[in-house]
Amino acid sequence: MTSQLREPLYGLLLDVDGPIASPVTRTVAIPSIATDLVAMARAGVPIVFNTGRSDDFVAATVMPALLDAGLPDDAPVIAVCEKGATWFTPTRAHLRNAGVDLRVDDALRVPTGLVEYCRSIAPDFDDAMFFDDTKKAMVSLEAHHGIDLDVYRERQHAFDQRVWDYLAEQEIGVVWGEREALNGSEDIAVRIDPTIISTDIEHAGVGKNVGADKAIELLAARGITPREWRTLGDSRSDYAMADRLHERGFVVRHGDVRPADGLLDRTYPVEVTPDPALTNDAAGAAFLTRWRADVKRGEASAAF
Ligand SMILES: [Mg+2]
Known part of the structure; x- marks a missing residue:
């Protein structure tokens, strides 16, 4: 270059x-x-x-x-x-992932405790979704390929609610669709973002x-x-x-x-x-x- x-x-x-x-x-x-x-x-x-x-x-x-x-x-x-x-410059060396070339904006990561909490409850929802192990800054649980999307939506809502409750306990401000809760904190730090095939739990700044x-x-x-x-x-x-x-x-x-x-x-x-x-x-x-x-x-x- x-x-x-x-x-x-x-x-x-x-x-x-x-x-x-x-x-x-x-x-x-x-x-x-x-x-x-x-x-x-x-x-x-x-x-x-x-x-x-x-x-x-x-x-x-x-x-x-x-x-x-x-x-x-x-x-x-x-x-x-x-x-x-996160970001990287993709080349031939990156056919599987960015490896050490990946840059992560630490200011835009969700708290480690939240990641671990989501990982710990993922088995309760493994009939409908899986924990995406490849994320470095956010948490994503994705619908199993081929699942009936109405079935998924119900399970997704239950998962999202668990995360919402956890964030209340942890006094972390959160937005989830129309719902917003400061949970005793000063700002909204986390967003729960459901899509038709996944839920992202992400830093509110991304x-x-x-x-x-x-x-x-x-x-x-x-x-x-x-x-x-x-x-x-x-x-x-x-x-x-x-x-x-x-x-x-x-x-x-x-x-x-x-x-x-x-x-x-x-x-x-x-x-x-x-x-x-x-x-x-x-x-x-x-x-x-x-x-x-x-x-x-x-x-x-x-x-x-
Ligand atoms: Mg798209």
């Missing part, structure tokens, strides 16, 4: 599950996703993955496809994991916006300042990436690959693919192909 100041057309800030990795196979299943990403990285476009998953997941899910497509080791690729709490801050900071340290940003996600919470970039004065457009959930109204452009049949990684692939063409031409496009 040179330290020379560079201004590529785009910086890409990408959610992984959904727009890049298929929610069905949990792999990079569409070949053009990897080839387009690698072509852009080779052209100097920084690619920052911004996921709630662990470094292990990024390594195992994304890296094989990128390496097969010819990703060079000095490519401007960064993985921000666990909603901004989020997709933190990943955006990390992306700007880590690229600036390498002398890279993109002229414009493009963000891509399948969830409402992914808009927080573009929100933060916009707040900080960058030009940004957000691609929503699951618009059926309802597009959010923003003052920056929010885009969808022209073909409503394309969702998730199929839509992600369409965005990447378009942006690759823009990079080749050296000019941003305003539409598909």
Whole structure:
């Protein structure tokens, strides 16, 4: 990596599950996703993955496809994991996990006692979910693949309630959906974040916006300042990436690959693919192909 100041057309800030990795196979299943990403990285476009998953997941899910497509080791690729709490620069050496190259923001970790408590009660819920051993800053319990999601939701609620009660006992402030309790403390320190396939118990300071801050900071340290940003996600919470970039004065457009959930109204452009049949990684692939063409031409496009 040179330290020379560079201004590529785009910086890409990408959610992984959904727009890049298929929610069905949990792999990079569409070949053009990897080839387009690698072509852009080779052209100097920084690619920052911004996921709630662990470094292990990024390594195992994304890296094989990128390496097969010819990703060079000095490519401007960064993985921000666990909603901004950890990050690393993925290379060929990271096909399983980030290992010693992983950086963890200690200020964004949940307390060790909470991790151990969740681990200790996980066996009570192993009919429905499993403890994700790969997380370094947060706790995640994920639904068993193939479980009936209504059954899971009930068990998930019971698990979340146990954690809520534990945090009350420990006098740790917590937010869980609409519920909020200071528990005698001065601030909300922990968030219980249930999704359709998992519960994350995380530091209240993490989020997709933190990943955006990390992306700007880590690229600036390498002398890279993109002229414009493009963000891509399948969830409402992914808009927080573009929100933060916009707040900080960058030009940004957000691609929503699951618009059926309802597009959010923003003052920056929010885009969808022209073909409503394309969702998730199929839509992600369409965005990447378009942006690759823009990079080749050296000019941003305003539409598909
Ligand atoms: Mg996602």
